Amino acid sequence: MAEFTHFKKDGSAVMVDVHxxxxxxxxxxxxxxxxxxxEVFAAVRDHTAKxxxxxxxxxxxxxxxxxxxxxxxxxxxxxxxxxxxxTFTTDENTNSITAVCTTSCVxxxxxxxxxxxxxxxALLTIYDMCKAMDRGMVIRDIHILEKDGGKSGHYIYQKExx
Amino acid sequence: MAEFTHFKKDGSAVMVDVHxxxxxxxxxxxxxxxxxxxEVFAAVRDHTAKxxxxxxxxxxxxxxxxxxxxxxxxxxxxxxxxxxxxTFTTDENTNSITAVCTTSCVxxxxxxxxxxxxxxxALLTIYDMCKAMDRGMVIRDIHILEKDGGKSGHYIYQKExx
Amino acid sequence: MAEFTHFKKDGSAVMVDVHxxxxxxxxxxxxxxxxxxxEVFAAVRDHTAKxxxxxxxxxxxxxxxxxxxxxxxxxxxxxxxxxxxxTFTTDENTNSITAVCTTSCVxxxxxxxxxxxxxxxALLTIYDMCKAMDRGMVIRDIHILEKDGGKSGHYIYQKExx
Amino acid sequence: MAEFTHFKKDGSAVMVDVHxxxxxxxxxxxxxxxxxxxEVFAAVRDHTAKxxxxxxxxxxxxxxxxxxxxxxxxxxxxxxxxxxxxTFTTDENTNSITAVCTTSCVxxxxxxxxxxxxxxxALLTIYDMCKAMDRGMVIRDIHILEKDGGKSGHYIYQKExx
Amino acid sequence: MAEFTHFKKDGSAVMVDVHxxxxxxxxxxxxxxxxxxxEVFAAVRDHTAKxxxxxxxxxxxxxxxxxxxxxxxxxxxxxxxxxxxxTFTTDENTNSITAVCTTSCVxxxxxxxxxxxxxxxALLTIYDMCKAMDRGMVIRDIHILEKDGGKSGHYIYQKExx
Amino acid sequence: MAEFTHFKKDGSAVMVDVHxxxxxxxxxxxxxxxxxxxEVFAAVRDHTAKxxxxxxxxxxxxxxxxxxxxxxxxxxxxxxxxxxxxTFTTDENTNSITAVCTTSCVxxxxxxxxxxxxxxxALLTIYDMCKAMDRGMVIRDIHILEKDGGKSGHYIYQKExx
Numbered sequence: 010m011a012e013f014t015h016f017k018k019d020g021s022a023v024m025v026d027v028h029x030x031x032x033x034x035x036x037x038x039x040x041x042x043x044x045x046x047x048e049v050f051a052a053v054r055d056h057t058a059k060x061x062x063x064x065x066x067x068x069x070x071x072x073x074x075x076x077x078x079x080x081x082x083x084x085x086x087x088x089x090x091x092x093x094x095x096t097f098t099t100d101e102n103t104n105s106i107t108a109v110c111t112t113s114c115v116x117x118x119x120x121x122x123x124x125x126x127x128x129x130x131a132l133l134t135i136y137d138m139c140k141a142m143d144r145g146m147v148i149r150d151i152h153i154l155e156k157d158g159g160k161s162g163h164y165i166y167q168k169e170x171x
Numbered sequence: 172m173a174e175f176t177h178f179k180k181d182g183s184a185v186m187v188d189v190h191x192x193x194x195x196x197x198x199x200x201x202x203x204x205x206x207x208x209x210e211v212f213a214a215v216r217d218h219t220a221k222x223x224x225x226x227x228x229x230x231x232x233x234x235x236x237x238x239x240x241x242x243x244x245x246x247x248x249x250x251x252x253x254x255x256x257x258t259f260t261t262d263e264n265t266n267s268i269t270a271v272c273t274t275s276c277v278x279x280x281x282x283x284x285x286x287x288x289x290x291x292x293a294l295l296t297i298y299d300m301c302k303a304m305d306r307g308m309v310i311r312d313i314h315i316l317e318k319d320g321g322k323s324g325h326y327i328y329q330k331e332x333x
Numbered sequence: 334m335a336e337f338t339h340f341k342k343d344g345s346a347v348m349v350d351v352h353x354x355x356x357x358x359x360x361x362x363x364x365x366x367x368x369x370x371x372e373v374f375a376a377v378r379d380h381t382a383k384x385x386x387x388x389x390x391x392x393x394x395x396x397x398x399x400x401x402x403x404x405x406x407x408x409x410x411x412x413x414x415x416x417x418x419x420t421f422t423t424d425e426n427t428n429s430i431t432a433v434c435t436t437s438c439v440x441x442x443x444x445x446x447x448x449x450x451x452x453x454x455a456l457l458t459i460y461d462m463c464k465a466m467d468r469g470m471v472i473r474d475i476h477i478l479e480k481d482g483g484k485s486g487h488y489i490y491q492k493e494x495x
Numbered sequence: 496m497a498e499f500t501h502f503k504k505d506g507s508a509v510m511v512d513v514h515x516x517x518x519x520x521x522x523x524x525x526x527x528x529x530x531x532x533x534e535v536f537a538a539v540r541d542h543t544a545k546x547x548x549x550x551x552x553x554x555x556x557x558x559x560x561x562x563x564x565x566x567x568x569x570x571x572x573x574x575x576x577x578x579x580x581x582t583f584t585t586d587e588n589t590n591s592i593t594a595v596c597t598t599s600c601v602x603x604x605x606x607x608x609x610x611x612x613x614x615x616x617a618l619l620t621i622y623d624m625c626k627a628m629d630r631g632m633v634i635r636d637i638h639i640l641e642k643d644g645g646k647s648g649h650y651i652y653q654k655e656x657x
Numbered sequence: 658m659a660e661f662t663h664f665k666k667d668g669s670a671v672m673v674d675v676h677x678x679x680x681x682x683x684x685x686x687x688x689x690x691x692x693x694x695x696e697v698f699a700a701v702r703d704h705t706a707k708x709x710x711x712x713x714x715x716x717x718x719x720x721x722x723x724x725x726x727x728x729x730x731x732x733x734x735x736x737x738x739x740x741x742x743x744t745f746t747t748d749e750n751t752n753s754i755t756a757v758c759t760t761s762c763v764x765x766x767x768x769x770x771x772x773x774x775x776x777x778x779a780l781l782t783i784y785d786m787c788k789a790m791d792r793g794m795v796i797r798d799i800h801i802l803e804k805d806g807g808k809s810g811h812y813i814y815q816k817e818x819x
Numbered sequence: 820m821a822e823f824t825h826f827k828k829d830g831s832a833v834m835v836d837v838h839x840x841x842x843x844x845x846x847x848x849x850x851x852x853x854x855x856x857x858e859v860f861a862a863v864r865d866h867t868a869k870x871x872x873x874x875x876x877x878x879x880x881x882x883x884x885x886x887x888x889x890x891x892x893x894x895x896x897x898x899x900x901x902x903x904x905x906t907f908t909t910d911e912n913t914n915s916i917t918a919v920c921t922t923s924c925v926x927x928x929x930x931x932x933x934x935x936x937x938x939x940x941a942l943l944t945i946y947d948m949c950k951a952m953d954r955g956m957v958i959r960d961i962h963i964l965e966k967d968g969g970k971s972g973h974y975i976y977q978k979e980x981x
Contacts, residue, residue: 013218013225014303020218021582022228022551024558028520028577028599034838041310056175056182062713063175065832066184069717069893070245072834076889076897077243079562081292082299083232083555087562087575089897091838091927096831113838115927117577117601121306122299129291129310130243137244137284141176144283144326148203148291148313153306164306183744184713186720190682190739190761196352224551227346231407231555234348238403238411241724245717249724249737251411253352253441258345275352277441279739279763337542337549338627344542346552358676365634380499380506386875387499389670390508393731393879394569396672400727400735401567405616406623407556413735415676415765420669437676439765445630446623453615453634454567461568461608465500468607468650472527472615472637477630488630507906508875510882514844514901514923565886569879573886573899603901603925661866661873662951668866670876689958704823704830711823714832718893725891729940730947731880769954770947777939777958778891785892785932789824792931792963792974796851796939799958812954 015084024084030117035158036092038111039124041151043132046143050104053139064097064106067134071095071110074130075123085122088114093123095131108132109154119159125151177246186246192279197320198254200273201286203313205294208305212266215301226259226268229296233257233272236292237285244288248280255285257293270294271316281321287313339408348408354441359482360416362435363448365475367456370467374428377463388421388430391458395419395434398454399447409446412438417447419455432456433478443483449475501570510570516603521644522578524597525610527637529618532629536590539625550583550592553620557581557596560616561609568612572604579609581617594618595640605645611637663732672732678765683806684740686759687772689799691780694791698752701787712745712754715782719743719758722778723771733770736762741771743779756780757802767807773799825894834894840927845968846902848921849934851961853942856953860914863949874907874916877944881905881920884940885933892936896928903933905941918942919964929969935961 014025045053053063072093079087092113099106110127112120132148139146156164176187207215215225234255241249254275261268272289274282294310301308318326338349369377377387396417403411416437423430434451436444456472463470480488500511531539539549558579565573578599585592596613598606618634625632642650662673693701701711720741727735740761747754758775760768780796787794804812824835855863863873882903889897902923909916920937922930942958949956966974 012304013214013300015228015300016218017580020224021554022224022558024576024579026578026580026599028601052175056178062182062184062710065710065713066177066245066717068831069714070243072832073245073721073890073893074243077239080559081232081236081239081243082296083228083235083559085299086577087573087897089575089899089926090834091896092836093834094827094836113836115838116575121302122295125295125298129295132313133284133287133291134244136287137247138175138177140283142174144315144318145328146314149311151294151310151313152308156306166307179742183716184720186738186741188740188742188761190763224548227548227551228555230345231552234346235404235407235559242721245721248739249411249735251413251440251737252348253410254350255348256341256350275350277352278737336628337538337624339552339624340542344548346548376499380502386506386508386872389872389875390501390569390879392669393876394567396670397569397728397731397883398567401563405556405560405563405567406620407552407559409623411735413737413764414672415734416674417672418665418674437674439676445626446619449619449622449634453619456637457608457611457615458568460611461571462499462501464607466498468639468642469652470638472611473635475634475637476632480630490631503904507878508882510900510903512902512904512923514925566883569883572901573897575899602899660951661862661948663876663948664866668872670872700823704826710830710832714825714893718891721893722891725887729880729884729887729891730944731876731883733947769950770943773943773946773958777943781932781935781939782892784935785895786823786825788931790822792966793976794962796961797959799942799961800956801954804954814955 022084027117032115032117033158034115035119036113037121037124037156038109038154039128040109040154041128041132042105042107042149043135044105044147047104049139049143054099063135063138067131068095070134071127071131075112075127078123078126081126082122086118088116088120090114090123095127119156121153121156184246189279194277194279195320196277197281198275199283199286199318200271200316201290202269202271202316203290203294204267204269204311205297206267206309209266211301211305216261225297225300229293230257232296233289233293237274237289240285240288244284247284250276250278250282252276252285257289281318283315283318346408351441356439356441357482358439359443360437361445361448361480362433362478363452364433364478365452365456366429366431366473367459368429368471371428373463373467378423387459387462391455392419394458395451395455399436399451402447402450405450406446410442412440412444414438414447419451443480445477445480508570513603518601518603519644520601521605522599523607523610523642524595524640525614526595526640527614527618528591528593528635529621530591530633533590535625535629540585549621549624553617554581556620557613557617561598561613564609564612568608571608574600574602574606576600576609581613605642607639607642670732675765680763680765681806682763683767684761685769685772685804686757686802687776688755688757688802689776689780690753690755690797691783692753692795695752697787697791702747711783711786715779716743718782719775719779723760723775726771726774729774730770734766736764736768738762738771743775767804769801769804832894837927842925842927843968844925845929846923847931847934847966848919848964849938850919850964851938851942852915852917852959853945854915854957857914859949859953864909873945873948877941878905880944881937881941885922885937888933888936892932895932898924898926898930900924900933905937929966931963931966
């Protein structure tokens with residue numbers, strides 16, 4: 010039966026011991042979406058093209074957030090990422106902006122949390138920059154898209170699994 | 172027409188100048204939900220009661236994350252919070268856990284972002300602690316519940332507004 | 334009966350809400366001692382006078398550590414200190430070095446933890462700089478010396494109280 | 496004769512150059528004790544069992560503090576820990592709580608300081624959470640228990656060595 | 658005679674005690690220039706207009722760096738800035754880019770160091786982003802432009818004063 | 820033609836992917852100078868010899884700043900440095916103080932930025948500690964002196980190259 014890896018038998022929280030694992034290539038990508046008002050959507054799209062670059066700021070924040078993952082998530086290991094990238098796609102039918110954060114390392118533990126923290130920070134930054142226009146924005150559907158490497162191998166998110 | 176407050180006319184990003192605003196009481200609360208598998212839901216619920224305390228760890232991470240908000244969100248001001256609290260409710264019908272983060276300060280700018288960052292960090296921590304059991308968890312519906320204080324006054328989230 | 338201030342009735346941890354407290358002057362001092370070998374004691378004393386300044390490095394580390402207090406202690410508030418000072422006295426009879434850290438702020442909450450974190454960081458830094466000579470050093474007797482301000486008023490440590 | 500490793504001949508502080516050392520497994524454990532009043536001792540023991548979990552919060556703080564070691568101790572290297580664990584034992588005869596922090600890495604330098612910083616942060620957190628009940632608590636006997644790996648090999652603390 | 662404010666009579670470093678100072682408005686601006694090759698200059702100018710936004714990234718880094726000032730400069734106070742702005746001007750005759758960082762607070766101590774740290778971080782970020790093209794870039798002429806508020810009053814940099 | 824490595828074809832900023840690079844020894848040194856008034860110069864020189872150690876504080880700040888490089892420069896990788904050293908030379912003819920920061924790692928990416936950030940932080944710290952005497956100090960000539968290792972090999976700064 011599946012068990013927590015972050016707790017010992019007596020229930021106390023631990024950082025998982027990974028010292029016996031080999032240094033191997035690991036990669037992950039995570040996604041998430043922010044639902045905005047039509048007004049905000051137009052402002053992000055048009056200012057990005059012309060002047061104020063909401064997505065440029067959010068991209069940087071996402072990359073810097075991914076680097077801070079081990080400071081934020083209590084039991085995560087410090088992982089020197091070998092790569093971090095944040096991309097956005099905008100959907101004008103739904104007035105939503107979707108972020109994807111891709112991370113990699115050569116190490117003893119995976120980088121899913123770095124990708125998830127990168128996505129979350131990027132979306133929160135969009136919220137911050139647009140909240141003077143609309144406080145009703147909603148961040149949704151943050152999850153892993155895919156991860157590779159490590160003992161648990163390749164994983165691809167299946168939308169239907171829930 | 173509504174405009175970005177984080178950009179100057181030429182499109183360059185700025186931290187909004189708040190030095191002329193009075194120090195007043197401001198409060199905010201934000202929420203978000205993580206959708207987990209039945210197995211994870213049972214493990215969180217039962218280990219919390221008995222041994223491993225996933226929500227206790229996530230609560231701490233949320234509070235500490237809220238304090239780190241100005242390091243994560245590029246254009247946020249440093250705000251010495253006067254209060255930060257994270258609570259959870261669990262719904263066994265949907266196998267979901269909902270976090271609420273409440274923040275306050277006496278200052279020149281609001282604390283919505285602190286509340287949102289607190290909620291996000293708490294939910295990401297739940298993800299981290301349970302991901303060995305299930306990588307298909309999804310974080311959803313992160314938004315402001317309510318905020319008060321400041322020039323824009325009282326705001327309550329209206330679900331139907333989108 | 335005395336009660337925890339960092340827990341709610343249901344046992345969940347919170348940052349204490351201080352928003353209704355006035356901004357008043359608060360000060361604290363804390364102390365602690367590191368017991369070293371005669372060899373380390375002589376090296377610290379002589380290098381400080383002549384060349385390598387162990388206590389100068391430890392003093393800086395203590396001041397910077399006090400500023401980081403709210404990042405380290407989960408439920409502490411962010412407090413912009415108005416003062417931080419670390420002093421050392423050396424006792425050659427016992428080969429021990431005693432640090433005192435003094436802190437102050439004008440705010441809604443006290444600065445005892447900042448003083449204690451400052452002392453601890455200073456003593457740990459002495460340990461780090463001397464550990465190649467002796468790993469058997471012991472840090473002892475870290476406690477508040479005195480604090481003032483706030484609802485609980487003036488407190489002076491009484492050695493006999495335990 | 497033993498010498499400082501953190502100073503050059505002219506007395507200026509340096510981070511020790513470790514680039515020629517191989518990456519090897521290194522482990523350390525450190526301990527420390529907080530002496531509390533009978534009232535605090537009972538509250539920690541009973542609230543832990545029932546509601547407020549002082550030691551659970553302190554454990555997390557200790558693990559996160561160990562990860563922050565290189566930010567706190569000026570001349571320490573950044574070490575990606577492969578493991579970090581904090582445990583507590585309580586002694587009702589002396590009303591004291593003893594923490595042990597165990598750390599490991601595969602790297603070029605040891606992890607004693609990480610273990611010591613983890614212990615110190617855990618004990619300071621207990622102080623913070625209980626200080627509304629009693630300000631006279633004393634932290635004592637922080638030292639290395641054991642370390643292994645690296646050029647200096649295996650070390651076990653000998654109580655009588657001072 | 659002028660004296661250090663960051664040292665006590667015995668030479669030990671302290672954070673200056675400011676608790677008796679009133680909270681007043683203080684502002685500062687600092688500048689600095691990076692000298693680049695013609696190739697880098699063209700790339701920054703053209704990519705900024707079209708695609709890669711070196712100055713947009715550097716602006717964000719400067720603002721975030723200013724917020725981190727008290728973590729970097731050992732004896733600086735934590736200052737919640739009320740404003741931070743970074744602007745750039747480019748000079749194609751000299752292939753140089755000049756940054757100006759403007760900061761303000763309502764507090765007990767000035768914000769010159771925040772402005773200087775903001776400028777330095779912005780210029781270092783330009784260096785980082787362009788160093789694959791040219792490692793010979795030089796950062797020069799970092800100084801305060803102007804500061805206001807506090808006991809020392811208004812100061813304007815005079816180029817001839819050296 | 821030379822190109823930015825920190826931007827993708829569409830202009831979005833990325834952390835460069837280094838996961839395929841081998842772990843090799845890399846070293847760098849950077850320099851910079853602060854021009855001060857005769858009064859400040861004398862105070863730094865004499866207090867250093869006798870009492871207040873401006874350069875000792877600046878050296879520590881430089882080393883700790885170099886360790887924080889990846890938090891400050893948005894697209895830099897986290898690099899566990901194997902060495903960091905800051906030295907100063909003073910020139911009484913010109914009333915200037917020159918800092919050199921030397922860094923190394925065994926990794927997949929270079930440490931030039933760490934050396935530059937170390938130098939900048941050290942010089943800013945001198946500014947901070949002396950600014951009560953003279954606000955007209957100027958930091959100048961920050962650049963790489965030399966770097967080695969990695970695909971781009973050995974580089975030595977040539978003063979005439981601009």
